[in-house]
Amino acid sequence: MTASVLARPQGTTTPSVRKPGRRLKPGRPIPLGAAIGPFLLLSVWAAGSAAGWIDPRTLSAPWTVVTTTGDLIADGRLQDNLAISAQRAGLGLVIGTVIGTVLAVVAGLSRWGEALLDGPIQIKRAIPSLALLPLLVLWFGIGEQMKVITITLGVFVPVYIHTHNGLRSIDSRYVELGESLRLPRAVFLRRIVLPGALPGFLLGMRFAVVNAWLALVVVEQINSTSGIGYMMQLAREYGQTDVIIVGLVLYGLLGLLSDGAVRLAQRRALSWRRTLAD
């Protein structure tokens, strides 16, 4: 009954209150709005499978996918393949991030560093990492080394580009402040340069994570004997669409989780920043 208290008395015309300005925002968010689309898709899929409209050889039913997931977990294949995939992606991500960051700091803080590094990396940026795959296979074979190197190559470029850009766009007034306080170089780096470049670095990380999974998918589908990609490849040969879908869902979850982790880090690390989004 609280609503009636707030409601205007019927029949009286209120003198023209200032109308709210035209709204440019899309309006209030719908509760659980993000879940509506996927849920609808899932319902169509389930209904189609139940009614027999979808041939299980084209697309397995959702419940088949669930039971298959259970089976794969029971015999350990899912965990083993997931572990090896996560290890490849993680290794490539860590190595690529370290390389990208170090190169960005070197190029950002010294003219010689920039002259030597920036050109080659910009050229590398123009060539998709995956186009280098034939060459990498020739050089490093088809083992783990080639896989991790391919992922690393996809990771370090965005980390470098965005961190370097972040470094370059640090306000020169802060550099002047550092000079006026006669900060030692190490303190200058730790207190001014690195925090100043952090927003750029984290943006680079978001691209890097996407690239890492992308490269993983590709390297695991060529000449691999383990990993989620291999599991899916094998399933293709046996026509097991349910296993393929389990793999797809896994890739999707991994991508979402890692992007969420970077965004969380972003929010934590950049809490001093107030932007339009907050």
Add this chain to the structure above:
Amino acid sequence: MATNLGGLTATGTVRVHRLVRGFGSRAVLDGFDLEIGAGEFVALLGRSGSGKSTLLRALAGLDSDVDGSGVIEVPEKSSVVFQDARLLPWQRVLDNVVLGLRGSNAHERGRAALAEVGLAGRENAWPNELSGGEQQRVALARALVSEPELLLADEPFGALDALTRLRMHDLLRELYARHRPTVLLVTHDVDEAVTLADRVLLLDSGRIAVDLTIDLPAQRSHRQPQFLAYRETLLRALGVNHSEG
């Protein structure tokens, strides 16, 4: 490359001899001489573009990329206050204050400096949570926490509203009375110069055109006839014939 023969003075005095600073072919300061005694509070006036900031940056050693020559002797311990507060937005207020400090008691000293400018309790705020006047007070705390012998300030209150500026004047006088650094305050506000300083310099065409010792009690006001006389002299020298108010 600006070469500063000469060096550091121990007692807080400032000595500038035959200073030349210019941009391109145009000399902003050309054979500039200046002496400031230890503990003196000097205000530097001058028209826009007369070279006030150029001089201040030379004294602060922030102009290594500017052409020039001359001798500069300044105390080793000097601090700069800029027109903008220039706080690092990603460091909390206390960390901003102690940025240039080393040693185990840095945080203690930072807290004390913040309390002195009336910001006790705001140590953990982010700079952009503070008002413009509060930010400038943090900048003052950062400049004074190292107990400088020379304080260089380039229009530190230029961006503040009139009321806040008056409060800052009182604060600055108070801090000056307590710490007694040599002060060089650049301003374009004649009233501010006469209110705060013991000596007012007027920079014109790269030279000191007026060097005025302000002989007024610590409590100064626009109603004192001598205050108005100083004001009149400086305004006339600045080319303003007729003073309003």
